[in-house]
Amino acid sequence: MNIATLTTRSGLPLLDFNSRPDPTSAFMMLAGAIAGGIGLAAVFINLFLDGHAAFNTSSDMAWGAPIAYYLFFLLTSSGLTIIASLDTVFGLRTFYPIAKRCVWLAIITLVAGFTILALELGHPFRMLWAMPTALQIYSPMWWMGALYSIDLVLLCVKFYLLHTENWNSRLTHHLSIVSFVVCILAPGTLGLVFGMMAMRPAWYSPVMPMYFILTGFMSAVAFVVFFTSLLRRENSAAAVVREHRRADEQLLHLYDMVLPRLFFVTLLAVIAMRVGQIITGLWSNYEGMEAHWKALESPLFHIEIWAGFILPAALMSTNALRANPKMQLLASVLFMVGIFSARLELLIVGQQVPLFKGYWADYVEYTPSFTEWMLVPAGFGIFLFLYGAGNWLLRLSESRVPERLPEPAH
Amino acid sequence: MARWGMVIDLEKCTGCQACTTACQMENNRLPGENWQDVLFYNEGEYPSGKLTWLPRPCMHCENPSCVAVCPTKATYKTEDGAVLINWERCIGCKYCMIACPYGVRFYAEEKQKTQPDIRKVYPGDSGKMWNPPYRMPEHKRNLKWGVGVQPKGVVSKCNFCYHRISQAPKGTPDLDPNDPKLRDFTPACVVTCAPTARYFGDLDNPKSKVRQLIAEKRGVRLQDQTGNRPQVYYLAGEAATIPETRSVRRKQS
Ligand code: SF4
Numbered sequence: 001m002n003i004a005t006l007t008t009r010s011g012l013p014l015l016d017f018n019s020r021p022d023p024t025s026a027f028m029m030l031a032g033a034i035a036g037g038i039g040l041a042a043v044f045i046n047l048f049l050d051g052h053a054a055f056n057t058s059s060d061m062a063w064g065a066p067i068a069y070y071l072f073f074l075l076t077s078s079g080l081t082i083i084a085s086l087d088t089v090f091g092l093r094t095f096y097p098i099a100k101r102c103v104w105l106a107i108i109t110l111v112a113g114f115t116i117l118a119l120e121l122g123h124p125f126r127m128l129w130a131m132p133t134a135l136q137i138y139s140p141m142w143w144m145g146a147l148y149s150i151d152l153v154l155l156c157v158k159f160y161l162l163h164t165e166n167w168n169s170r171l172t173h174h175l176s177i178v179s180f181v182v183c184i185l186a187p188g189t190l191g192l193v194f195g196m197m198a199m200r201p202a203w204y205s206p207v208m209p210m211y212f213i214l215t216g217f218m219s220a221v222a223f224v225v226f227f228t229s230l231l232r233r234e235n236s237a238a239a240v241v242r243e244h245r246r247a248d249e250q251l252l253h254l255y256d257m258v259l260p261r262l263f264f265v266t267l268l269a270v271i272a273m274r275v276g277q278i279i280t281g282l283w284s285n286y287e288g289m290e291a292h293w294k295a296l297e298s299p300l301f302h303i304e305i306w307a308g309f310i311l312p313a314a315l316m317s318t319n320a321l322r323a324n325p326k327m328q329l330l331a332s333v334l335f336m337v338g339i340f341s342a343r344l345e346l347l348i349v350g351q352q353v354p355l356f357k358g359y360w361a362d363y364v365e366y367t368p369s370f371t372e373w374m375l376v377p378a379g380f381g382i383f384l385f386l387y388g389a390g391n392w393l394l395r396l397s398e399s400r401v402p403e404r405l406p407e408p409a410h
Numbered sequence: 411m412a413r414w415g416m417v418i419d420l421e422k423c424t425g426c427q428a429c430t431t432a433c434q435m436e437n438n439r440l441p442g443e444n445w446q447d448v449l450f451y452n453e454g455e456y457p458s459g460k461l462t463w464l465p466r467p468c469m470h471c472e473n474p475s476c477v478a479v480c481p482t483k484a485t486y487k488t489e490d491g492a493v494l495i496n497w498e499r500c501i502g503c504k505y506c507m508i509a510c511p512y513g514v515r516f517y518a519e520e521k522q523k524t525q526p527d528i529r530k531v532y533p534g535d536s537g538k539m540w541n542p543p544y545r546m547p548e549h550k551r552n553l554k555w556g557v558g559v560q561p562k563g564v565v566s567k568c569n570f571c572y573h574r575i576s577q578a579p580k581g582t583p584d585l586d587p588n589d590p591k592l593r594d595f596t597p598a599c600v601v602t603c604a605p606t607a608r609y610f611g612d613l614d615n616p617k618s619k620v621r622q623l624i625a626e627k628r629g630v631r632l633q634d635q636t637g638n639r640p641q642v643y644y645l646a647g648e649a650a651t652i653p654e655t656r657s658v659r660r661k662q663s
């Protein structure tokens with residue numbers, strides 16, 4: 001069976017090898033392959049030579065940068081699934097044009113995150129049998145692993161259904177509902193992995209799941225704004241129409257109004273939540289909370305707050321700014337950088353005050369090693385390569401044919 | 411079934427670290443990765459300042475958070491009260507290191523604090539992290555108990571010398587190192603402690619010395635607010651104190 005000759009119901013090729021990749025997709029695949037190749041090679045070589053001693057993590061800072069990168073990708077993925085569900089579950093027609101792109105983005109961010117995790121674990125392959133056979137229902141990590149695995153399978157099936165033009169089928173609708181539920185539960189349990197740890201007061205918080213779901217959604221909005229503003233580099237309606245192969249008022253409305261506003265409003269919610277965390281942290285006298293004071297000295301904290309939150313909020317604060325694709329691009333990149341720092345900062349804050357190591361121990365200092373940094377090009381390389389490939393082969397701008405639209409589900 | 415526990419008398423403990431060294435030898439620990447350690451605390455300021463210390467094994471908690479978080483059930487509680495790690499199941503996710511309030515766990519694959527890296531000087535074979543020149547006899551090594559030279563990619567911690575205590579005759583109330591018949595079944599740190607500050611016995615046996623000491627000398631558990639309920643008790647008596655265990659103190663302005 002030759003995969004290149006398979007077609008969907010209406011005769012479109014399953015993988016569109018006949019079309020030529022547009023320059024952006026080609027560039028992404030090339031850049032992704034180079035960055036991913038270099039990153040993975042560096043990590044593999046160093047892990048082979050030194051094992052995990054190539055990381056700067058220690059018994060006091062057991063989870064370091066790789067876990068932060070992993071959080072970044074997994075939470076973004078869940079947010080993207082929520083955006084895709086706005087269409088396929090809640091019938092918000094405005095979001096039809098980006099649903100398929102979001103599902104693909106959700107799959108590849110998961111793949112990038114899982115790859116990084118596999119390189120961080122002591123025995124990644126053992127996990128494949130040891131976790132399913134353990135059924136340790138008390139462990140939030142066990143639930144997190146189970147839910148994200150289910151999430152990946154559901155997303156792949158959902159993408160296949162959309163790709164084979166099953167937009168309107170009952171199966172797609174039901175599957176989308178299940179996938180939506182899972183993509184709320186999965187980042188929620190990931191929040192519990194941190195939020196339930198009473199012995200780590202800087203993490204201990206019943207709202208950690210909510211914080212993870214919200215910031216995941218926010219980074220997903222930033223991803224979508226980023227990638228759709230790339231589609232419109234020429235800053236013209238013509239580019240949108242060409243990409244989606246139809247002229248549609250709704251499309252422009254989505255790109256110029258809905259997404260940037262969603263970006264702005266969600267960002268305000270993130271800021272409100274974060275301010276609450278910071279004030280609680282600085283005020284509290286409880287052991288472990290002094291890490292919040294220590295965080296004020298860290299550049300990561302300031303990148304997060306000023307460059308990642310305040311500046312993008314200002315950039316998206318008026319209608320005129322919001323409709324400008326260049327501003328959208330800038331704001332979304334800034335937020336992504338900010339939230340990336342925030343993930344690492346979160347990891348450090350919870351472990352900075354050593355647990356029970358005597359008074360001669362001080363704050364645990366941690367900066368990622370070269371090998372840990374190389375996981376960044378590795379993860380983003382995999383992501384970019386798969387995104388470029390998807391853009392080229394999988395018709396990501398495709399959406400439901402308008403005349404077949406059902407009434408929005410109630 | 412016994413429920414093993416330890417009592418450490420801080421009035422007798424001199425902070426000499428003999429227990430740490432004995433544990434290092436018994437369990438082939440890497441330098442700095444002390445399953446058993448003595449923690450030091452400064453209390454007060456000159457001229458009334460003083461130095462206090464606290465020997466710290468794994469607490470083998472009654473309600474161990476490390477067991478609850480382990481996604482593979484590699485960390486488990488035995489019927490006789492020890493908390494062990496099955497090195498054949500551990501995936502090295504390090505969640506248990508996050509969740510243990512007492513900071514007693516180690517991941518072997520980290521940068522060594524002392525150079526040269528002893529693991530490179532004595533490289534390991536057949537899945538061993540390293541090959542120390544003096545090491546526990548092979549027949550005592552038990553991966554399911556986390557006993558012996560550690561494999562790569564897993565977490566380790568004090569196992570109450572499970573290779574010793576599990577061989578003790580059933581029904582023994584106390585493993586007293588001064589009794590030649592019981593000495594080999596007693597944890598190495600207890601055997602070696604010169605001022606006999608450590609006691610090891612069955613917390614469920616009404617006749618045991620450890621129970622009597624906890625009752626009569628007001629044994630306390632550390633960080634009881636965590637709810638982990640350690641099976642290691644400390645006696646402060648009149649001459650010693652339980653140090654304020656906070657490690658980082660923010661300056662008050
Ligand atoms: S002291 Fe830590 S490692 Fe030991 S049983 Fe308690 S929680 Fe587990």
Ligand code: SF4
Binds near residue numbers: 483500505
């Ligand atoms: S590192 Fe090993 S023992 Fe610790 S939680 Fe993970 S699998 Fe369990």
